[in-house]
Amino acid sequence: MISTKGRYALRVMIDLAEHKDQGYVPLKDIAERQQISKKYLEIIVRDLVSAKLITGVSGKRGGYKLTRDPDDYAVGEIIETMEGSLSPVACLACEVNECPRQEGCQTLPLWSEYDTMVHDFFYGKKLVDLLK
Amino acid sequence: MISTKGRYALRVMIDLAEHKDQGYVPLKDIAERQQISKKYLEIIVRDLVSAKLITGVSGKRGGYKLTRDPDDYAVGEIIETMEGSLSPVACLACEVNECPRQEGCQTLPLWSEYDTMVHDFFYGKKLVDLLK
DNA sequence: TTATTACCTATTGACATGGTAGGCAAATAG
DNA sequence: CTATTTGCCTACCATGTCAATAGGTAATAA
Numbered sequence A, B: 001m002i003s004t005k006g007r008y009a010l011r012v013m014i015d016l017a018e019h020k021d022q023g024y025v026p027l028k029d030i031a032e033r034q035q036i037s038k039k040y041l042e043i044i045v046r047d048l049v050s051a052k053l054i055t056g057v058s059g060k061r062g063g064y065k066l067t068r069d070p071d072d073y074a075v076g077e078i079i080e081t082m083e084g085s086l087s088p089v090a091c092l093a094c095e096v097n098e099c100p101r102q103e104g105c106q107t108l109p110l111w112s113e114y115d116t117m118v119h120d121f122f123y124g125k126k127l128v129d130l131l132k
Numbered sequence C: 001t002t003a004t005t006a007c008c009t010a011t012t013g014a015c016a017t018g019g020t021a022g023g024c025a026a027a028t029a030g
Numbered sequence D: 001c002t003a004t005t006t007g008c009c010t011a012c013c014a015t016g017t018c019a020a021t022a023g024g025t026a027a028t029a030a
Helices: A004-018 A027-034 A038-050 A075-083 A108-124 B004-018 B027-034 B038-050 B075-083 B108-124
Strands: A054-057 A063-066 B054-057 B063-066
Touching: A004 A027, A004 A038, A004 A054, A004 A063, A004 A075, A027 A038, A027 A063, A038 A054, A038 A063, A038 A075, A075 A108, A108 B108, B004 B027, B004 B038, B004 B063, B004 B075, B027 B038, B027 B063, B038 B054, B038 B063, B038 B075, B075 B108
Parallel strands: none
Antiparallel strands: A054 A063, B054 B063
């Protein structure tokens, strides 16, 4: 299951993409439009900022904006930023599979195939594809 | 992420499929072969039994066995039995989507497409496909 | 009748989820 | 220079899930 963090983050990114002509967009506006608690969104945008997907500026006329063009964001990288990893099983989430059962594991091929499918799906979708 | 319950359940089902000629298979044997705590497996097989995917018989020469042929189980139904739902987001997990934002939700089509893809993947795979 | 096996209830510690609360720091409009 | 706006930071909390463990009772066959 994709948690609220991942889903809200995607909605924030869409909102920023739709208002990218308006300079820095205050979180208050996003929270109101998206009907999400501003306090909770603070946690989410903090992660988006530290992943350099967006930038923030304090003070009057401050807010957030995208660091790239909307067609330059894969949906997968936004979700992975929030959820940690798209992998369906722990043994595929790390770089190296350390599972002692991996040779002869009868379920590993299934998880690998699934992993690839999910990865390709979310990295094939771009932020710009979600704009109306 | 697929939890250990779903993954272990799949391995139990595979184990039962591979030993389906030996009548009822005791959980002790499965636990030893699969290197999983028997106590923990008890929780898992209980769910499999109540979903009627397997049956159990007590006493000497008792154990568990499949209720159908291995080509008659979709991997998806095994996982869904343990995990509850394969749906990526809460609003798609129930029969009726009750989300007030669903009209005009810009992310819903993405989740729907993903949901369908995952569902088709896991229901396309059969238990027999996982046997060596 | 005894060993074997399933089946039942309860408990645990660790962690994740989905938030809330309050205050400090930076920047700018006036 | 000051007031206001806005981001940013730390801490806290209630609830639930995960991954087990523990100890017992009931059924069954040799």
